Amino acid sequence: MPPIQDHPLRYQLANELHARPFPSLEAPCRAIYLAIKRPSDAASRDRSADLAHLIDLLDRHGAQHPQPDAKHYSGKIGKAEIKWELHTEFVTYTAFLPGLGDTPFDPRDFGIFPEDWLEKAPGVRMTSAMIRIARRPADPNQMNDVFSDWFVADSVAVSRMLDDALVVGGDFRIDPAGHQRFGIFVSPGVGDRRVGRVVQRICEIEVYKTMAMLGFTRVTAIRSDLIRIDEDLTRLSTEMTHGDTPEEDTLRALLRVSSELETVAAQSAFRLSATAAYEALVGQRIAVLREERFEGRQTFREFMARRFDPAMRTVKSSEKQLSDMSARAMRAAELLRTSVEVKRSAQNQEILASMDKRADQQLQLQTTVEGLSVVAISYYAVSLVGYLLYPVADAVGISKGMLTAMSVLPVVLLVWLGIHRIRHKVEGH
Numbered sequence: 001m002p003p004i005q006d007h008p009l010r011y012q013l014a015n016e017l018h019a020r021p022f023p024s025l026e027a028p029c030r031a032i033y034l035a036i037k038r039p040s041d042a043a044s045r046d047r048s049a050d051l052a053h054l055i056d057l058l059d060r061h062g063a064q065h066p067q068p069d070a071k072h073y074s075g076k077i078g079k080a081e082i083k084w085e086l087h088t089e090f091v092t093y094t095a096f097l098p099g100l101g102d103t104p105f106d107p108r109d110f111g112i113f114p115e116d117w118l119e120k121a122p123g124v125r126m127t128s129a130m131i132r133i134a135r136r137p138a139d140p141n142q143m144n145d146v147f148s149d150w151f152v153a154d155s156v157a158v159s160r161m162l163d164d165a166l167v168v169g170g171d172f173r174i175d176p177a178g179h180q181r182f183g184i185f186v187s188p189g190v191g192d193r194r195v196g197r198v199v200q201r202i203c204e205i206e207v208y209k210t211m212a213m214l215g216f217t218r219v220t221a222i223r224s225d226l227i228r229i230d231e232d233l234t235r236l237s238t239e240m241t242h243g244d245t246p247e248e249d250t251l252r253a254l255l256r257v258s259s260e261l262e263t264v265a266a267q268s269a270f271r272l273s274a275t276a277a278y279e280a281l282v283g284q285r286i287a288v289l290r291e292e293r294f295e296g297r298q299t300f301r302e303f304m305a306r307r308f309d310p311a312m313r314t315v316k317s318s319e320k321q322l323s324d325m326s327a328r329a330m331r332a333a334e335l336l337r338t339s340v341e342v343k344r345s346a347q348n349q350e351i352l353a354s355m356d357k358r359a360d361q362q363l364q365l366q367t368t369v370e371g372l373s374v375v376a377i378s379y380y381a382v383s384l385v386g387y388l389l390y391p392v393a394d395a396v397g398i399s400k401g402m403l404t405a406m407s408v409l410p411v412v413l414l415v416w417l418g419i420h421r422i423r424h425k426v427e428g429h
Contacts, residue, residue: 215275219318
């Protein structure tokens with residue numbers, strides 16, 4: 001090996017690509033499929049509980065345990081081969097039984113999973129299916145008759161798959177025993193691993209379709225809330241331009257609507273994003289099967305286009321509506337806040353103008369008071385100067401009245417200059 005350090009996850013990442021090998025199935029045989037999901041919309045499962053549930057089943061048959069951190073397992077229980085896979089939201093069990101049994105889709109085949117073991121499952125059944133894999137007869141009419149007998153006529157989908165290597169049919173309905181049914185006819189010479197790939201793809205289409213439909217039930221549940229919130233948002237937008245409701249009250253109502261929308265969006269985000277992922281997986285799994293029409297019957301893709309795709313479009317439409325409403329509420333709130341700020345700015349301008357007016361009045365009053373102050377101070381200053389100069393008046397032969405009169409103007413001028421200088425110095429600072 002070259003002298004270079006490997007990334008700690010290099011081997012784990014490489015092995016992950018080969019972690020879920022396809023089963024190898026020899027026709028004729030049967031497959032029993034079960035998917036279990038937690039009742040809540042949790043983003044992940046309790047792996048320890050799922051692993052313990054698997055070990056409980058294996059212990060009943062004395063089978064070897066999986067690794068402690070395993071996400072998948074394949075082994076033998078009794079006459080059946082079992083495959084266990086842990087996914088993000090659900091866990092799946094697939095049991096493969098040899099032969100076709102006495103009766104097509106016999107509910108007793110599901111007994112591979114004991115009832116008391118099913119009762120202790122860490123979750124609820126999301127889907128279960130019974131798949132019958134038989135050799136393909138030479139006469140297509142024989143297969144047509146069998147599909148008509150097994151499946152509901154208005155729902156059945158039948159396709160030639162993988163360049164006519166197999167013919168697969170199903171109606172995606174739940175039978176009286178509580179299971180989906182699929183029939184597969186294998187052409188001579190088709191490899192066992194190719195059969196296993198098709199069986200696994202059919203199981204994946206069924207479970208991913210079911211998981212995707214959870215998004216449809218979610219948007220159906222929030223439909224009434226979206227309609228109510230949309231009406232509130234429209235009413236508040238109208239009041240913004242034509243109503244006389246105080247803008248502060250309208251803004252609070254808009255913020256309440258925005259909060260409701262954010263709550264609905266947060267509660268639905270995981271389910272809606274998961275639905276988009278599952279929808280893409282359904283389409284991809286059908287595409288790799290390379291369908292061709294069989295005896296004029298609808299294909300799996302056509303079935304999905306008629307029954308599954310409209311539900312997914314409803315989910316996308318509701319998701320877009322939720323996003324658009326959140327954007328509308330945000331824009332309306334921004335516009336209203338801008339309007340409130342503009343009005344507050346106008347009010348502030350009025351207040352400033354009023355303050356300027358009061359300042360001018362105070363300045364005028366101050367000027368008036370200043371003049372009165374000059375007079376008052378000059379009056380007392382003249383008196384003081386008179387007392388100071390009275391002795392001089394006798395010496396120079398001037399009367400006291402004349403001396404006082406002569407001192408008035410200089411004293412008033414000095415007082416005025418002093419007050420003016422003080423005011424100038426204060427205003428300068």
